[in-house]
Amino acid sequence: KAMSVRGAAPPPKTGAPRGPSGARGVNASGTEEDIVAGGARALASLRGGAANASSTSRAAEEELKRAEASLASSEAMLETYQERLSSAGERYAFMQELRDYFRDLCQCLHDKEPIIAELETQAHRLHEARAAASASAAATDAADERAEAEAAAEAAQAALMRGAAREEAAAEAQAAGERALAARFSDEGKAPELDEFGRDAGAARRAAAARRAAARRALRAAESSLQTPPGESDDVEDAEEMRLFEKGWTECRDAAACVMRDAGSEYASIAPVKTRAEDWKRRFPKTYKDAWMSHAAPTVFAPFARLELLSWSPLFIPGGGAGPAPPLDGMAWYAELLEYGGALDADDPDGNLVPTLVEKLVAPTVARAAESSWDPASAAQSRRLAGVVKDLLVYLDPNASDVMARVLVVVAKRLLETAETRCDIPGWAPVATSAASAAAAHVRRQFGVALRCARAATAWTGILPAADLAAVVRDAIVVQRVVPHLRLALARPGECLEGLERVAAAAPREWL
Secondary structure (H helix, E strand, O other), X not given: OHHHHHHHOOOOOOOOOOOOOOOOOHHHHHHXXXXXXXXXXXXXXXXXXXXXXXXXXXXXXXXXXXXXXXXXXXXXHHHHXXXXXXHHHHHHHHXXXXXXXXXXXXXXXXXXXXXXXXXXXXXXHHHHHHXXXXXXXXXXXHHHHHHHHHHHHHHHHHHHHOXXXXXXXXXXXXXXXXXXXXXXXXXXXXXXXXXXXXXXHHHHHHHHHHHHHHHHHXXXXXXXXXXXXOOOOOXXXXXXXXXXXXXXXXXXXXXXXXXXXXXXXXXXXXXXXHHHHHHHHHHOHHHHHHOOHHHHHHHHHHHHHHHHHOOOOXXXXXXXXXXXXXXXXXXXXXXXXXXXXXXXXXXOHHHHHHHXXXXXXXXXXXXXXXXXXXXXXXXXXXXXXXXXXXXXXXXXXXXOOHHHHHHHHHHHHHHHHHHHHHOOOOOOOHHHHHHOHHHHHHHHHHHHHHXXXXXXXXOOEOOEOHHHHHHXXXXXXXXXXXXXXXXXXXXXXXXXXXXXXHHHHHOOHHHO
């Protein structure tokens, strides 16, 4: 630009004087100013271009940085998507396998359900049959003894009233008792009663009555050497009935052990099913929750618990052993499912698996036993049943559980019925019973039965309301039955004192 400006300028005048510094004149000075101005402009332009270039470079760097950050973010998202895709594939394969497993398991349990139900029905029938046979034998024996004792007491009193000697009154009482017992099962004047095989049913009844009478006479003879007073021990059950019960129950337990034998090892017990379910919950808790597995678990595990419960009874011990009923926490299903799912808080439904199974399986079994198989006059059965109910109350609140409320109502009702029907003590005059040994033995036995029923009822202390126990033990047994007998026994102070001591031993300590 400077050269072009110089080339375009007019030729300088020759005579123009120079200034002191050797500079040209006015025209030359103007031209130089133009050059300087143009250079300044050029320099400013260059500086502006450089500034613009620098700004553009910074913008490009920032854009590059943003692009690199976006690329890094995209790579991270891509890795996340790849991981999710891989996890989704793994979850899909796992869920497909799990679905097939539980489908086959449910089909297996569905096929086994009728067998389990039939075994449960059979076990329930065995308990009912044993209870019915025991109750029938006890009632028949008590009726036979009472008929014999009444006849003996009446004959002795009649003989004493007409002035007969005591020995003569005792002989007449014994003869009258034997006649009453024979007439009770006499079929004279009746048509023969034949069973479906043509056998004489009346002869069988007479033979059974004769056996019971012989057993009573042997028991009376041995009463003096017995450590337990008459009537306070549980009734002796028929040996054949007990043998049939044990045989049937053993067969039922053996059949229960074989129910799952034809199933695969991964379906035949609780352990593999529990492992699958807990692995599912640990790896994919959301799908576990969405499938409502916590709510389905009681239904899935119930058949295994039901099979094991066939070997358990709240009233009897396998083999006829003594002692309390086997505890629930000693069963395999209880131990394996107690910590199922690793529930860490109260909101996890898996923490209620065992209480749910107890309510749905154990409590109904106990309710059926209390209603149809339990003998409230048996101290051993009452202690076992009371212990089981006490354990159930740890899991089930009667105010919230209908089945537990029903159990307590049934127990209170049956205890009161037993006190009213089994604890009657005849109020015969002491002078008559002293001459009639059969009558005296019956009174002593009924006094023992009343105390036994009171002791059986006190096993429910702390389980039933205190008012219900008081209505049974204090009002229905002691006040209405025992106290009138002790008033009559005042004629024999030693016997009366012994009776008072036995009553005190049978009553709860806090009542004294």
